[in-house]
Amino acid sequence: NAGVTQTPKFRILKIGQSMTLQCAQDMNHNYMYWYRQDPGMGLKLIYYSVGAGITDKGEVPNGYNVSRSTTEDFPLRLELAAPSQTSVYFCASSLDGSSGNTIYFGEGSWLTVV
Amino acid sequence: AQSVTQLDSQVPVFEEAPVELRCNYSSSVSVYLFWYVQYPNQGLQLLLKYLSGSTLVKGINGFEAEFNKSQTSFHLRKPSVHISDTAEYFCAVTLGGSYIPTFGRGTSLIVHP
Numbered sequence: 001n002a003g004v005t006q007t008p009k010f011r012i013l014k015i016g017q018s019m020t021l022q023c024a025q026d027m028n029h030n031y032m033y034w035y036r037q038d039p040g041m042g043l044k045l046i047y048y049s050v051g052a053g054i055t056d057k058g059e060v061p062n063g064y065n066v067s068r069s070t071t072e073d074f075p076l077r078l079e080l081a082a083p084s085q086t087s088v089y090f091c092a093s094s095l096d097g098s099s100g101n102t103i104y105f106g107e108g109s110w111l112t113v114v
Numbered sequence: 115a116q117s118v119t120q121l122d123s124q125v126p127v128f129e130e131a132p133v134e135l136r137c138n139y140s141s142s143v144s145v146y147l148f149w150y151v152q153y154p155n156q157g158l159q160l161l162l163k164y165l166s167g168s169t170l171v172k173g174i175n176g177f178e179a180e181f182n183k184s185q186t187s188f189h190l191r192k193p194s195v196h197i198s199d200t201a202e203y204f205c206a207v208t209l210g211g212s213y214i215p216t217f218g219r220g221t222s223l224i225v226h227p
Contacts (some may be wrong), residue, residue, distance in 0.1 A: 042219040105157030
């Protein structure tokens with residue numbers, strides 16, 4: 001069971017560069033999420049999607065963009081990388097919009113902007 | 115909007131000792147409560163959750179949590195910890211009718227031999 005797969009696992013970017021974090025899930029989940037995790041700050045929601053073609057902003061969307069062309073894939077794009085975007089990024093998914101749903105996480109992508 | 119407070123950022127304990135990780139939430143409406151665990155260099159995984167019914171919830175690896183509505187708490191306990199329980203633990207709350215949880219800041223459990 002692959003679950004939620006993220007690539008790359010580690011990346012160093014220079015200020016002003018752009019990149020895309022890839023995320024794919026094979027559980028046929030409708031809902032997908034991108035979080036960032038900073039030390040001592042817990043998880044902050046960046047963007048989420050309730051289905052193919054539908055995306056919405058979370059708590060900290062500035063500097064990021066997403067797309068959801070298929071149920072399986074939910075890439076996160078960083079435009080004009082800044083040091084403040086140095087973080088660990090987690091992609092996640094859940095089956096649907098039920099409040100009690102478990103959220104399944106990928107293993108994370110460590111990004112450093114220098 | 116709901117908020118989640120994990121009262122301890124770090125909890126050091128010795129192996130085989132009991133442990134309690136505290137979580138309080140602020141909401142007057144129905145809530146769904148979760149504990150997730152994050153082992154080093156891994157993503158989060160579900161430890162246990164409370165949806166309804168019995169207020170004592172049992173999860174994986176011998177952990178349990180008790181929902182206390184009057185104190186708006188959902189503390190996580192384990193009677194005897196192992197070295198392998200060393201990890202970051204996150205409490206999360208979802209309001210009834212919502213599907214996006216709010217996560218606490220996490221508690222780092224450090225188990226010493």
